Amino acid sequence: MARYNAKESEQRWQREWDSRLTFVTANDTSRPKCYVLEMFPYPSGRIHMGHVRNYTMGDVIARFRRAQGFNVLHPMGWDAFGLPAENAARDGGINPRTWTYANIDAMRSELKALGLAIDWSREFATCDPSYYAHQQKLFLDFYKDDLVYRHEADVNWDPVDMTVLANEQVIDGKGWRSGAAVERRKLSQWFFRITRYSEDLLNALDTLDKWPEKVRLMQKNWIGRSEGLRFSFDLSNLTSLDVFSTRPDTLFGASFVALSPDHPLTEELAKTDETLRDFIAECRRTGTAEAEIETAEKLGYDTGLTAAHPFDPNWKLPVMVANFVLMGYGTGAIFGCPAHDQRDWDFATKYKLPILPVVVPEGETSVDISKEPYVGPGRIFNSRFLDGMDVGTAKNEVASRLEKDGKGQRTVNYRLRDWLASRQRAWGCPIPMVHCATCGVVPAKESDLPIKLPDDLDFSVKGNPLDAHPTFKHTTCPKCGAKALRDTDTLDTFVDSSWYFARFADPFSADPVNRDAVNYWLPVDQYIGGIEHAILHLLYARFFTRAMHATGWARVDEPFASLFTQGMVCHETYSVADNSAQGSHFVLPDEIEKRGDSAYLKGTETPVIVGASEKMSKSKKNVVAPMGMIDVYGADSIRWFMLSDSPPERDTDWSETGAEGCWRFVQRIWRLVTEAEDLPAPGTKVGEVSGAALELRQAAHKAIAAVTEDLAALRFNRAVAQLYTLANAIQQNASVDGAVRREALETIVLLAGPMMPHLAESCWEALGHTTLLVDTPWPSFIAALTKSETVTIAVQVNGKRRAELTLAVNAPEAQVRAAALADDGVVRALEGKAPKKVIVVPNRIVNVVV
RNA sequence: GCGGGCGUGGCGGAAUGGUAGACGCACCGGACUUAAAAUCCGUAGGGGCGCGAGCCCCGUGCCGGUUCAAGUCCGGCCGCCCGCACCA
Helix, strand or coil: CCCCCHHHHHHHHHHHHHHCCCCCCCCCCCCCEEEEEECCCCCCCCCCHHHHHHHHHHHHHHHHHHHCCCEEECCCCECCCCHHHHHHHHHHCCCHHHHHHHHHHHHHHHHHHCCCCCCHHHCCECCCHHHHHHHHHHHHHHHHCCCEEEEEEEEEEECCCCEEECHHHEECCEECCCCCECEEEEEEEEEECHHHHHHHHHHHHHHCCECCHHHHHHHHHHHCEEEEEEEEEEECCCCEEEEEECCHHHHHHCCEEEECCCCHHHHHHHCCCHHHHHHHHHHHHCCCCHHHHHHCCCCEEEEEEEEEECCEEEEEEEEEEECCCCCCCCCCEEEECHHHCHHHHHHHHHCCCCCCCCEECCCCCCCCCCCCCCCCCCEECCCHHHCCCEHHHHHHHHHHHHHHCCCEEEEEEECCCCEECEECCCCCEECCEEEECCCEEEECCHHHCCCCCCCCCCCCCCCCHHHHCCCCCEEECCCCCCEEEECCCEECHHHHCCCHHHHCCCCCCCCCCCHHHHHHHCCECEEEEEHHHCCHHHHHHHHHHHHHHHCCCCCCCCCECEEEEECCEEEEEEEEECCCCCCEEEECHHHEEEECCEEEECCCCCEEEEEEEEECCCCCCCCCCHHHHHHHHCHHHHHHHHHCCCCCCCCEECCHHHHHHHHHHHHHHHHHHHHCCCCCCCCCCCCCCCHHHHHHHHHHHHHHHHHHHHHHCCCHHHHHHHHHHHHHHHHHCCCCCHHHHHHHHHHHHHHHCCCCHHHHHHHHHHCCCCCCHHHCCCCCCCHHHHCCCEEEEEEEECCEEEEEEEEECCCCHHHHHHHHHHCHHHHHHHCCCCCCEEEEECCCEEEEEC
16 A cells, blocks of 8 residues: 655645635534634744644644534634834835735745645735724724823833834843834823723633633733822922822831832922932933843932821921832832831931831731841831731721821722833834824824825835825824824734734624624634733733723623643754854754764764754744645644644644654554455444454544543643554554444544544545545544443552452452452462451552551 | 742653553664565563562652652742742
């Protein structure tokens, strides 16, 4: 029999599925649905192994659920706006649209070569005007509902590229492209009011029980809820100052009040204080990088103002400006209680401010704060009317008194900030707003949507090419008709990915979404992607879904019922010594060969240093191109590799020997199927069997039960192991023929179907079927056949295994006990002593205690 | 610093508190072959005893505990990984 020709078979079945429209999904609301979605890719031009792993997992789920009878939606699209296209335009003079769509074409054909069960009829790219038109409409709807607003904010400004940068694009205080020191600028920008849902986004995390705990925790920390008291100090300049504290119980331990360098009051004072101006400048020079924050020294500046203690107008506290007080949290001002807060302690120690303890640990009479602050629970002392109260009671007492005086208010504070969505970028969704000299900011008319990006942008200009375009920004005011200017900012590309899953429900809808379709398909039943999106994308999508609910476009709040975050694909790194500053440079896996335990550059004696396995990345050159591997081993082998061995949530190592092993298994299944002779016709019933035939039947039915369970739980590595076990059983029971052999072969082929769809289709055909495997229902098992009639029971004496018994399943306890005690090994281990106790765990184990 | 996760053969990993190492990769031995490839069969955690069938001891990062029984549960360490981080 000829070897399995993966390339031929894969092309053939892909054409077959295509021409039959097998994976085109109808919005048939009468059927139970299953929406399977993997995070859509950025069209960089080539798929990488991470894509292969991600899309293979999703595909297995989609095909599995489809076989189980669900109406499965499994679409694909492109997260197509973004910087790389602009960089290509700037560096290579290519139109970003041309560049992006060429990449999409290339990647689409690569994804198709994987044999994914995708409804390509629903494909769209976020840079299609037919997509972003609807995004502009949603933006306007959100604006009407006050979910979008314009606000002046400090932003990271790159003075060389003349654009705002996202926080992630600022590395060690410098622009990631230009390398220029980033400046802080105040600019009017568009924001999404995500903080309207702070509480709900936090609370609803508890309902997302099919999300990884880790992701929920990360979001929880990101939202950062804390309860405290907001209250004001009267200042010596006759103004008052709001502070926020979670520890108002320590108010009598206060020794200073501190302002952020960015606080409005600081700025006001700086107008007439040159030294303060210098101090602010120095604070701003300190970067925001992790290492710098860790080592950053506390810096303070005494403004000369004083603040009166809220409970004692004669008690004056110095008002400082401190570099560790953040304008972005709370009110941008604090009171410092050095005895019970680490930062305040550091600060007070440095500037010789009083450190007065006011909390003593429960049951103790004093507290030592000479070396470090005490931040634990306890009782209040040194605090007048609070003395003797525990921390919680004291918090309440302070809050009640200040609330009564109208000086304070219990508040819940969140770390979550509103989402700054403006970008001074040309390759993004234009913000549909117009600036009119008389009417101010006016929304574009809906009839004017989409506000289209012009095709003739000049990327050689500094700053935003959209702003530099000769005509784009010139328009008329939708309100008064006078000449006006368009907003030339575009939306953060995270906006594009915040609702694409809803558009897939009906990508042809004339509205942003087709409500009926969205109500049928959402939430996504299984979402799969990388952990790197744990916060931003997933939080934004959760916000957007709520905002769409509020504006009438959706009925659900949570877009993703079940989330799975898959691990990364890693590979060894290879490097060769050279005279560079680093002393070596990386080389591609293709460029090396291994001889024995050493590695060399191919065909040379130049030694190669084999480094640790790390996430595949271009910079480390430890990348293996999926298409090359598919060429050699076929898509099914590569899919199988991605599912084998490593649990899907963990990182996995690419290895060529592993891929070869998968290829051998593909051939093995093909051989098992094609070498079977004289099989009865498809559909032949299996009669009563015993012996080896029964064993084979049991192996098949056990495999059905196990694989079904494993796939449902996304335990692909275990499903893979089950199929190896079944293959071994088929091979070991070579003498079994007839209907039982057919049943076993059909079982392995059907179970392998979601994972190796092309091979399975070819095998199904070879087994004499005239219908497609992809249209065949998932097999069911006979429960009685998933259990053997005998069971091996271990016998322990005092917890150590001394014997094995083979007995009938569910043998009576007395019989098990008798057999155990009669066993030679057990008798020997007992050394003539009488058992004190015999524990019999049915069908599992016996433990004899002496 | 705070939060979370993980630690099992040469490697990836399996194991509702119940025979630790399923399954795969690599390695080794054998068969087939003129030879190779492919394929098939077999051994394999460490140590010891026995001619042998087999038997014994040790073993899931370390120390202790609970239990008839612990990779699994509890307490305390050690190590690695990830996330957040001057959040008042």
